Amino acid sequence: MSRYTGPKLKVMRALGVELPGLSRKSIENRNYPPGQHGQKSRRPSDYGIRLMEKQKLRFNYGLTERQIQLLVKEAKSAHGPTGDKLLELLERRLDNLVFRAGFAPTAVAARQLVRHRHVTLNGRLVNIPSIRVNPGDKISLTDKGARIPATIECLETPVLAHPEWIRFEAPTRSATVTRLPAPDEVPFPIEVQHVVEYYAVRL
Known part of the structure:
Protein backbone atom coordinates (compact mmCIF):
# COMPACT_ATOMS: atom_id res chain seq x y z
CA MET A 1 0.00 0.00 0.00
CA SER A 2 1.44 3.39 -1.05
CA ARG A 3 1.56 6.60 0.93
CA TYR A 4 -1.65 8.57 1.20
CA THR A 5 -1.83 11.71 -0.95
CA GLY A 6 -5.56 12.52 -0.69
CA PRO A 7 -7.47 15.07 1.42
CA LYS A 8 -5.77 15.33 4.81
CA LEU A 9 -8.59 16.99 6.73
CA LYS A 10 -10.94 14.19 5.65
CA VAL A 11 -8.61 11.62 7.22
CA MET A 12 -8.41 13.48 10.52
CA ARG A 13 -12.20 13.85 10.67
CA ALA A 14 -12.62 10.13 9.99
CA LEU A 15 -10.18 9.28 12.79
CA GLY A 16 -11.54 11.93 15.13
CA VAL A 17 -8.16 13.40 15.97
CA GLU A 18 -5.83 16.14 14.78
CA LEU A 19 -2.56 14.73 13.46
CA PRO A 20 0.13 17.44 13.44
CA GLY A 21 2.41 15.37 11.24
CA LEU A 22 -0.27 15.15 8.56
CA SER A 23 -1.71 18.66 8.46
CA ARG A 24 -1.75 22.00 10.27
CA LYS A 25 -5.51 22.27 9.78
CA SER A 26 -7.96 21.82 12.63
CA ILE A 27 -11.11 19.71 12.81
CA GLU A 28 -12.55 21.86 15.60
CA ASN A 29 -15.39 23.23 13.49
CA ARG A 30 -16.28 19.82 12.01
CA ASN A 31 -15.26 17.25 14.59
CA TYR A 32 -17.37 14.47 13.12
CA PRO A 33 -16.68 11.94 10.35
CA PRO A 34 -17.10 13.10 6.74
CA GLY A 35 -19.96 11.94 4.55
CA GLN A 36 -23.74 12.00 4.55
CA HIS A 37 -24.06 10.10 7.84
CA GLY A 38 -21.05 11.60 9.57
CA GLN A 39 -22.99 13.29 12.36
CA LYS A 40 -24.91 10.17 13.33
CA SER A 41 -23.66 8.36 16.43
CA ARG A 42 -21.99 5.07 15.53
CA ARG A 43 -20.26 2.63 17.84
CA PRO A 44 -17.18 1.15 16.15
CA SER A 45 -16.39 -2.54 16.48
CA ASP A 46 -13.32 -3.78 18.33
CA TYR A 47 -11.65 -4.27 14.96
CA GLY A 48 -12.62 -0.74 13.93
CA ILE A 49 -11.10 0.73 17.09
CA ARG A 50 -7.79 -1.11 16.54
CA LEU A 51 -7.74 -0.14 12.87
CA MET A 52 -8.28 3.53 13.67
CA GLU A 53 -5.41 3.58 16.18
CA LYS A 54 -3.14 1.97 13.61
CA GLN A 55 -4.20 4.49 10.98
CA LYS A 56 -3.33 7.35 13.31
CA LEU A 57 0.30 6.21 13.29
CA ARG A 58 0.38 5.50 9.59
CA PHE A 59 -1.02 8.88 8.56
CA ASN A 60 0.77 11.05 11.12
CA TYR A 61 4.19 9.66 10.24
CA GLY A 62 3.37 9.29 6.53
CA LEU A 63 4.37 5.65 6.24
CA THR A 64 3.25 2.81 4.02
CA GLU A 65 1.57 -0.23 5.51
CA ARG A 66 4.69 -2.27 4.81
CA GLN A 67 6.87 0.17 6.75
CA ILE A 68 4.56 0.04 9.76
CA GLN A 69 4.61 -3.77 9.69
CA LEU A 70 8.40 -3.88 9.67
CA LEU A 71 8.58 -1.50 12.63
CA VAL A 72 6.05 -3.56 14.59
CA LYS A 73 8.11 -6.70 13.97
CA GLU A 74 11.24 -4.93 15.18
CA ALA A 75 9.43 -3.59 18.25
CA LYS A 76 8.17 -7.08 19.13
CA SER A 77 11.71 -8.47 19.11
CA ALA A 78 13.09 -5.68 21.30
CA HIS A 79 13.19 -5.51 25.09
CA GLY A 80 10.29 -3.83 26.85
CA PRO A 81 6.65 -3.24 25.88
CA THR A 82 6.09 -3.58 22.14
CA GLY A 83 3.86 -0.50 21.92
CA ASP A 84 6.32 1.78 23.71
CA LYS A 85 9.17 0.59 21.50
CA LEU A 86 7.09 1.13 18.37
CA LEU A 87 6.40 4.75 19.30
CA GLU A 88 10.08 5.28 20.06
CA LEU A 89 11.11 3.92 16.65
CA LEU A 90 8.59 6.15 14.88
CA GLU A 91 9.72 9.27 16.73
CA ARG A 92 13.37 8.51 15.96
CA PRO A 181 11.87 9.90 23.11
CA ALA A 182 9.34 8.60 25.64
CA PRO A 183 5.97 7.09 24.58
CA ASP A 184 3.99 9.92 26.20
CA GLU A 185 5.81 12.51 24.07
CA VAL A 186 3.96 11.56 20.89
CA PRO A 187 2.08 14.77 19.93
CA PHE A 188 -1.41 13.26 19.57
CA PRO A 189 -3.58 10.84 21.60
CA ILE A 190 -2.86 7.21 20.77
CA GLU A 191 -3.80 3.89 22.38
CA VAL A 192 -0.80 2.01 21.09
CA GLN A 193 -1.84 -1.29 22.67
CA HIS A 194 -4.69 -1.41 20.16
CA VAL A 195 -2.08 -1.20 17.39
CA VAL A 196 -0.18 -4.11 18.91
CA GLU A 197 -3.41 -6.12 19.11
CA TYR A 198 -4.26 -5.23 15.49
CA TYR A 199 -1.02 -6.77 14.26
CA ALA A 200 -1.01 -9.68 16.72
CA VAL A 201 -3.11 -11.76 14.29
CA ARG A 202 -1.55 -10.35 11.12
CA LEU A 203 2.20 -10.82 11.56
Missing part, protein backbone atom coordinates in the same frame (compact mmCIF):
# COMPACT_ATOMS: atom_id res chain seq x y z
CA ARG A 93 12.92 8.72 12.20
CA LEU A 94 15.00 11.54 10.69
CA ASP A 95 12.02 13.13 8.94
CA ASN A 96 10.11 13.18 12.21
CA LEU A 97 13.08 14.79 13.97
CA VAL A 98 13.13 17.50 11.30
CA PHE A 99 9.42 18.08 11.90
CA ARG A 100 9.58 18.01 15.71
CA ALA A 101 12.57 20.37 15.63
CA GLY A 102 10.34 22.94 13.91
CA PHE A 103 12.03 22.99 10.50
CA ALA A 104 8.88 21.96 8.59
CA PRO A 105 5.10 22.43 9.04
CA THR A 106 4.30 18.71 8.71
CA ALA A 107 6.07 15.37 8.54
CA VAL A 108 5.32 15.29 4.81
CA ALA A 109 7.11 18.60 4.31
CA ALA A 110 9.97 17.40 6.53
CA ARG A 111 10.38 14.35 4.30
CA GLN A 112 10.71 16.62 1.28
CA LEU A 113 13.36 18.69 3.03
CA VAL A 114 15.40 15.55 3.63
CA ARG A 115 14.79 14.13 0.14
CA HIS A 116 15.92 17.38 -1.48
CA ARG A 117 19.11 17.42 0.60
CA HIS A 118 18.32 20.51 2.66
CA VAL A 119 19.25 18.80 5.94
CA THR A 120 22.58 17.66 7.36
CA LEU A 121 23.01 14.93 9.96
CA ASN A 122 26.17 15.27 12.04
CA GLY A 123 27.60 17.57 9.38
CA ARG A 124 26.84 15.35 6.38
CA LEU A 125 24.16 15.87 3.75
CA VAL A 126 21.55 13.10 3.85
CA ASN A 127 18.50 12.28 1.74
CA ILE A 128 17.01 9.22 3.48
CA PRO A 129 14.01 10.17 5.66
CA SER A 130 13.93 6.82 7.47
CA ILE A 131 17.40 7.16 9.01
CA ARG A 132 17.13 6.42 12.73
CA VAL A 133 18.65 9.05 14.97
CA ASN A 134 20.37 8.40 18.28
CA PRO A 135 21.17 10.51 21.35
CA GLY A 136 23.93 12.94 20.43
CA ASP A 137 22.96 13.19 16.76
CA LYS A 138 22.68 16.73 15.42
CA ILE A 139 20.69 17.98 12.46
CA SER A 140 21.03 21.35 10.75
CA LEU A 141 19.45 23.15 7.82
CA THR A 142 21.56 24.02 4.81
CA ASP A 143 21.68 27.69 3.80
CA LYS A 144 19.35 26.93 0.90
CA GLY A 145 16.96 25.00 3.11
CA ALA A 146 16.81 27.84 5.62
CA ARG A 147 15.65 30.22 2.86
CA ILE A 148 12.56 28.16 1.97
CA PRO A 149 9.46 30.27 2.84
CA ALA A 150 7.66 27.45 4.69
CA THR A 151 10.79 26.77 6.74
CA ILE A 152 11.21 30.45 7.62
CA GLU A 153 7.59 30.59 8.78
CA CYS A 154 8.02 27.46 10.91
CA LEU A 155 11.15 28.78 12.57
CA GLU A 156 9.34 32.01 13.43
CA THR A 157 6.08 30.36 14.57
CA PRO A 158 6.64 26.67 15.39
CA VAL A 159 3.73 24.29 14.88
CA LEU A 160 4.51 22.41 18.10
CA ALA A 161 6.58 23.10 21.17
CA HIS A 162 9.96 21.42 21.04
CA PRO A 163 9.88 18.13 22.98
CA GLU A 164 12.28 17.66 25.86
CA TRP A 165 14.33 15.08 23.97
CA ILE A 166 15.38 17.70 21.41
CA ARG A 167 17.66 20.67 22.15
CA PHE A 168 16.95 23.40 19.61
CA GLU A 169 19.58 26.03 18.81
CA ALA A 170 18.03 28.97 16.95
CA PRO A 171 21.26 30.84 16.03
CA THR A 172 22.65 27.85 14.15
CA ARG A 173 19.29 26.50 12.92
CA SER A 174 20.16 23.12 14.40
CA ALA A 175 18.75 20.57 16.82
CA THR A 176 20.40 17.84 18.89
CA VAL A 177 18.87 14.61 20.20
CA THR A 178 19.52 14.61 23.93
CA ARG A 179 17.88 11.27 24.79
CA LEU A 180 15.47 8.68 23.44
Whole structure:
Protein backbone atom coordinates (compact mmCIF):
# COMPACT_ATOMS: atom_id res chain seq x y z
CA MET A 1 0.00 0.00 0.00
CA SER A 2 1.44 3.39 -1.05
CA ARG A 3 1.56 6.60 0.93
CA TYR A 4 -1.65 8.57 1.20
CA THR A 5 -1.83 11.71 -0.95
CA GLY A 6 -5.56 12.52 -0.69
CA PRO A 7 -7.47 15.07 1.42
CA LYS A 8 -5.77 15.33 4.81
CA LEU A 9 -8.59 16.99 6.73
CA LYS A 10 -10.94 14.19 5.65
CA VAL A 11 -8.61 11.62 7.22
CA MET A 12 -8.41 13.48 10.52
CA ARG A 13 -12.20 13.85 10.67
CA ALA A 14 -12.62 10.13 9.99
CA LEU A 15 -10.18 9.28 12.79
CA GLY A 16 -11.54 11.93 15.13
CA VAL A 17 -8.16 13.40 15.97
CA GLU A 18 -5.83 16.14 14.78
CA LEU A 19 -2.56 14.73 13.46
CA PRO A 20 0.13 17.44 13.44
CA GLY A 21 2.41 15.37 11.24
CA LEU A 22 -0.27 15.15 8.56
CA SER A 23 -1.71 18.66 8.46
CA ARG A 24 -1.75 22.00 10.27
CA LYS A 25 -5.51 22.27 9.78
CA SER A 26 -7.96 21.82 12.63
CA ILE A 27 -11.11 19.71 12.81
CA GLU A 28 -12.55 21.86 15.60
CA ASN A 29 -15.39 23.23 13.49
CA ARG A 30 -16.28 19.82 12.01
CA ASN A 31 -15.26 17.25 14.59
CA TYR A 32 -17.37 14.47 13.12
CA PRO A 33 -16.68 11.94 10.35
CA PRO A 34 -17.10 13.10 6.74
CA GLY A 35 -19.96 11.94 4.55
CA GLN A 36 -23.74 12.00 4.55
CA HIS A 37 -24.06 10.10 7.84
CA GLY A 38 -21.05 11.60 9.57
CA GLN A 39 -22.99 13.29 12.36
CA LYS A 40 -24.91 10.17 13.33
CA SER A 41 -23.66 8.36 16.43
CA ARG A 42 -21.99 5.07 15.53
CA ARG A 43 -20.26 2.63 17.84
CA PRO A 44 -17.18 1.15 16.15
CA SER A 45 -16.39 -2.54 16.48
CA ASP A 46 -13.32 -3.78 18.33
CA TYR A 47 -11.65 -4.27 14.96
CA GLY A 48 -12.62 -0.74 13.93
CA ILE A 49 -11.10 0.73 17.09
CA ARG A 50 -7.79 -1.11 16.54
CA LEU A 51 -7.74 -0.14 12.87
CA MET A 52 -8.28 3.53 13.67
CA GLU A 53 -5.41 3.58 16.18
CA LYS A 54 -3.14 1.97 13.61
CA GLN A 55 -4.20 4.49 10.98
CA LYS A 56 -3.33 7.35 13.31
CA LEU A 57 0.30 6.21 13.29
CA ARG A 58 0.38 5.50 9.59
CA PHE A 59 -1.02 8.88 8.56
CA ASN A 60 0.77 11.05 11.12
CA TYR A 61 4.19 9.66 10.24
CA GLY A 62 3.37 9.29 6.53
CA LEU A 63 4.37 5.65 6.24
CA THR A 64 3.25 2.81 4.02
CA GLU A 65 1.57 -0.23 5.51
CA ARG A 66 4.69 -2.27 4.81
CA GLN A 67 6.87 0.17 6.75
CA ILE A 68 4.56 0.04 9.76
CA GLN A 69 4.61 -3.77 9.69
CA LEU A 70 8.40 -3.88 9.67
CA LEU A 71 8.58 -1.50 12.63
CA VAL A 72 6.05 -3.56 14.59
CA LYS A 73 8.11 -6.70 13.97
CA GLU A 74 11.24 -4.93 15.18
CA ALA A 75 9.43 -3.59 18.25
CA LYS A 76 8.17 -7.08 19.13
CA SER A 77 11.71 -8.47 19.11
CA ALA A 78 13.09 -5.68 21.30
CA HIS A 79 13.19 -5.51 25.09
CA GLY A 80 10.29 -3.83 26.85
CA PRO A 81 6.65 -3.24 25.88
CA THR A 82 6.09 -3.58 22.14
CA GLY A 83 3.86 -0.50 21.92
CA ASP A 84 6.32 1.78 23.71
CA LYS A 85 9.17 0.59 21.50
CA LEU A 86 7.09 1.13 18.37
CA LEU A 87 6.40 4.75 19.30
CA GLU A 88 10.08 5.28 20.06
CA LEU A 89 11.11 3.92 16.65
CA LEU A 90 8.59 6.15 14.88
CA GLU A 91 9.72 9.27 16.73
CA ARG A 92 13.37 8.51 15.96
CA ARG A 93 12.92 8.72 12.20
CA LEU A 94 15.00 11.54 10.69
CA ASP A 95 12.02 13.13 8.94
CA ASN A 96 10.11 13.18 12.21
CA LEU A 97 13.08 14.79 13.97
CA VAL A 98 13.13 17.50 11.30
CA PHE A 99 9.42 18.08 11.90
CA ARG A 100 9.58 18.01 15.71
CA ALA A 101 12.57 20.37 15.63
CA GLY A 102 10.34 22.94 13.91
CA PHE A 103 12.03 22.99 10.50
CA ALA A 104 8.88 21.96 8.59
CA PRO A 105 5.10 22.43 9.04
CA THR A 106 4.30 18.71 8.71
CA ALA A 107 6.07 15.37 8.54
CA VAL A 108 5.32 15.29 4.81
CA ALA A 109 7.11 18.60 4.31
CA ALA A 110 9.97 17.40 6.53
CA ARG A 111 10.38 14.35 4.30
CA GLN A 112 10.71 16.62 1.28
CA LEU A 113 13.36 18.69 3.03
CA VAL A 114 15.40 15.55 3.63
CA ARG A 115 14.79 14.13 0.14
CA HIS A 116 15.92 17.38 -1.48
CA ARG A 117 19.11 17.42 0.60
CA HIS A 118 18.32 20.51 2.66
CA VAL A 119 19.25 18.80 5.94
CA THR A 120 22.58 17.66 7.36
CA LEU A 121 23.01 14.93 9.96
CA ASN A 122 26.17 15.27 12.04
CA GLY A 123 27.60 17.57 9.38
CA ARG A 124 26.84 15.35 6.38
CA LEU A 125 24.16 15.87 3.75
CA VAL A 126 21.55 13.10 3.85
CA ASN A 127 18.50 12.28 1.74
CA ILE A 128 17.01 9.22 3.48
CA PRO A 129 14.01 10.17 5.66
CA SER A 130 13.93 6.82 7.47
CA ILE A 131 17.40 7.16 9.01
CA ARG A 132 17.13 6.42 12.73
CA VAL A 133 18.65 9.05 14.97
CA ASN A 134 20.37 8.40 18.28
CA PRO A 135 21.17 10.51 21.35
CA GLY A 136 23.93 12.94 20.43
CA ASP A 137 22.96 13.19 16.76
CA LYS A 138 22.68 16.73 15.42
CA ILE A 139 20.69 17.98 12.46
CA SER A 140 21.03 21.35 10.75
CA LEU A 141 19.45 23.15 7.82
CA THR A 142 21.56 24.02 4.81
CA ASP A 143 21.68 27.69 3.80
CA LYS A 144 19.35 26.93 0.90
CA GLY A 145 16.96 25.00 3.11
CA ALA A 146 16.81 27.84 5.62
CA ARG A 147 15.65 30.22 2.86
CA ILE A 148 12.56 28.16 1.97
CA PRO A 149 9.46 30.27 2.84
CA ALA A 150 7.66 27.45 4.69
CA THR A 151 10.79 26.77 6.74
CA ILE A 152 11.21 30.45 7.62
CA GLU A 153 7.59 30.59 8.78
CA CYS A 154 8.02 27.46 10.91
CA LEU A 155 11.15 28.78 12.57
CA GLU A 156 9.34 32.01 13.43
CA THR A 157 6.08 30.36 14.57
CA PRO A 158 6.64 26.67 15.39
CA VAL A 159 3.73 24.29 14.88
CA LEU A 160 4.51 22.41 18.10
CA ALA A 161 6.58 23.10 21.17
CA HIS A 162 9.96 21.42 21.04
CA PRO A 163 9.88 18.13 22.98
CA GLU A 164 12.28 17.66 25.86
CA TRP A 165 14.33 15.08 23.97
CA ILE A 166 15.38 17.70 21.41
CA ARG A 167 17.66 20.67 22.15
CA PHE A 168 16.95 23.40 19.61
CA GLU A 169 19.58 26.03 18.81
CA ALA A 170 18.03 28.97 16.95
CA PRO A 171 21.26 30.84 16.03
CA THR A 172 22.65 27.85 14.15
CA ARG A 173 19.29 26.50 12.92
CA SER A 174 20.16 23.12 14.40
CA ALA A 175 18.75 20.57 16.82
CA THR A 176 20.40 17.84 18.89
CA VAL A 177 18.87 14.61 20.20
CA THR A 178 19.52 14.61 23.93
CA ARG A 179 17.88 11.27 24.79
CA LEU A 180 15.47 8.68 23.44
CA PRO A 181 11.87 9.90 23.11
CA ALA A 182 9.34 8.60 25.64
CA PRO A 183 5.97 7.09 24.58
CA ASP A 184 3.99 9.92 26.20
CA GLU A 185 5.81 12.51 24.07
CA VAL A 186 3.96 11.56 20.89
CA PRO A 187 2.08 14.77 19.93
CA PHE A 188 -1.41 13.26 19.57
CA PRO A 189 -3.58 10.84 21.60
CA ILE A 190 -2.86 7.21 20.77
CA GLU A 191 -3.80 3.89 22.38
CA VAL A 192 -0.80 2.01 21.09
CA GLN A 193 -1.84 -1.29 22.67
CA HIS A 194 -4.69 -1.41 20.16
CA VAL A 195 -2.08 -1.20 17.39
CA VAL A 196 -0.18 -4.11 18.91
CA GLU A 197 -3.41 -6.12 19.11
CA TYR A 198 -4.26 -5.23 15.49
CA TYR A 199 -1.02 -6.77 14.26
CA ALA A 200 -1.01 -9.68 16.72
CA VAL A 201 -3.11 -11.76 14.29
CA ARG A 202 -1.55 -10.35 11.12
CA LEU A 203 2.20 -10.82 11.56
